[in-house]
Amino acid sequence: xxxxxxxxxxxxxxxxxxxxxxxxxxxxxxxxxxxxxxxxxxxxxxxxxxxxxxxxxxxxxxxxxxxxxxxxxxxxxxxxxxxxxxxxxxxxxxxxxxxxxxxxxxxxxxxxxxxxxxxxxxxxxxxxxxxxxxxxxxxxxxxxxxxxxxxxxxxxxxxxxxxxxxxxxxxxxxxxxxxxxxxxxxxxxxxxxxxxxxxxxxxxxxxxxxxxxxxxxxxxxxxxxxxxxxxxxxxxxxxxxxxxxxxxxxxxxxxxxxxxxxxxxxxxxxxxxxxxxxxxxxxxxxxxxxxxxxxxxxxxxxxxxxxxxxxxxxxxxxxxxxxxxxxxxxxxxxxxxxxxxxxxxxxxxxxxxxxxxxxxxxxxxxxxxxxxxxxxxxxxxxxxxxxxxxxxxxxxxxxxxxxxxxxxxxxxxxxxxxxxxxxxxxxx
Numbered sequence: 095x096x097x098x099x100x101x102x103x104x105x106x107x108x109x110x111x112x113x114x115x116x117x118x119x120x121x122x123x124x125x126x127x128x129x130x131x132x133x134x135x136x137x138x139x140x141x142x143x144x145x146x147x148x149x150x151x152x153x154x155x156x157x158x159x160x161x162x163x164x165x166x167x168x169x170x171x172x173x174x175x176x177x178x179x180x181x182x183x184x185x186x187x188x189x190x191x192x193x194x195x196x197x198x199x200x201x202x203x204x205x206x207x208x209x210x211x212x213x214x215x216x217x218x219x220x221x222x223x224x225x226x227x228x229x230x231x232x233x234x235x236x237x238x239x240x241x242x243x244x245x246x247x248x249x250x251x252x253x254x255x256x257x258x259x260x261x262x263x264x265x266x267x268x269x270x271x272x273x274x275x276x277x278x279x280x281x282x283x284x285x286x287x288x289x290x291x292x293x294x295x296x297x298x299x300x301x302x303x304x305x306x307x308x309x310x311x312x313x314x315x316x317x318x319x320x321x322x323x324x325x326x327x328x329x330x331x332x333x334x335x336x337x338x339x340x341x342x343x344x345x346x347x348x349x350x351x352x353x354x355x356x357x358x359x360x361x362x363x364x365x366x367x368x369x370x371x372x373x374x375x376x377x378x379x380x381x382x383x384x385x386x387x388x389x390x391x392x393x394x395x396x397x398x399x400x401x402x403x404x405x406x407x408x409x410x411x412x413x414x415x416x417x418x419x420x421x422x423x424x425x426x427x428x429x430x431x432x433x434x435x436x437x438x439x440x441x442x443x444x445x446x447x448x449x450x451x452x453x454x455x456x457x458x459x460x461x462x463x464x465x466x467x468x469x470x471x472x473x474x475x476x477x478x479x480x481x482x483x484x485x486x487x488x489x490x491x492x493x494x495x496x497x498x499x500x501x502x503x504x505x506x507x508x509x510x511x512x513x514x515x516x517x518x519x520x521x522x
Contacts, residue, residue, distance in 0.1 A: 099135040110176045115225045123150040126222040133218045145182045186210040215261050217246050243274045251283035259291040263302045266318040271309030292327050296382045307357045313346045316361045338364045345443040355390020363398050413499050421462040461497045461504045469509040
């Protein structure tokens, strides 16, 4: 059995947890660290969050701590806030009367820790740890399954997945983020309970995808969703039996997780490379992704399409790199990121070794957008009062094309001369 699990808890969090633990126990209640945080500690990982369970009911917990938020009080959950850090505390409960495949019809409090652990989804998440005595409670052989890197439901997997249709998606996500294998009967149950999974909200499905993107192997999540034909539950218009492109999919694991749109673009391109941008937007909106994530994904998917249609990328001209790639990236991200070497190196999964050429060109600070021109619409009005305003866009875009090819032409007088040439051609 693992020893001294608390040694893996950073002091900052440990002090908070010991305060919660001692406050509850000094008031006559039980308290245990529970769930994913204990699993992570067993795996010698620092948990991202800490959940606790107790026999104290929410109203009793609220009397003991200064700042407590009702985050799920109907299910016995409140959040204690200490130094601006949240700690969820849930009362021991039994979930009863699942009817909609999403949540229990009602819950019963006043039960025991052992009954509470039975209601949890997977054996690896049904561990409880006493911070004071360092006793580890493992009623369902969770330690064995963690040792064997196995995901297994507590009890009958069909029954557990029928209670909550999100659990199969969570199983796939854990397989991805923990690099575990789903036990055979549990995996069969994923297929047999799709009619229950269909009942979960699109937001919950989307959230599981995003959680997988934070892990080290998001490609595995996409692979499993494709293998199990899960995408089609929520996107019924896409074909069945998707066969991901392994080369593209594996690149997904190289993308920094702060560029969610980049990750989504590779995920969709690996399974549906022939999507139009409009179809992609429809799918993303259906899955309730944020407006910013949708815009970012469309940009990167468009760049992927363009890049993979080039037969010989080594022959790319500086002009093409600026016009087709750098200009689009600058326009899209200029107000959100500092566009420097660190940013562009994040794009290496798409551009490969060509990223060095792109960085070199970028560092020369070439004019890429209309706003970079030494001339604007006001200048056109001043110098060419007879030029219809409907022609301003056409003229400025032609000027931009010239300076994309020859940056030294981006001088006011040179651009005036080029404009005069254009107007002469237009009048002929």
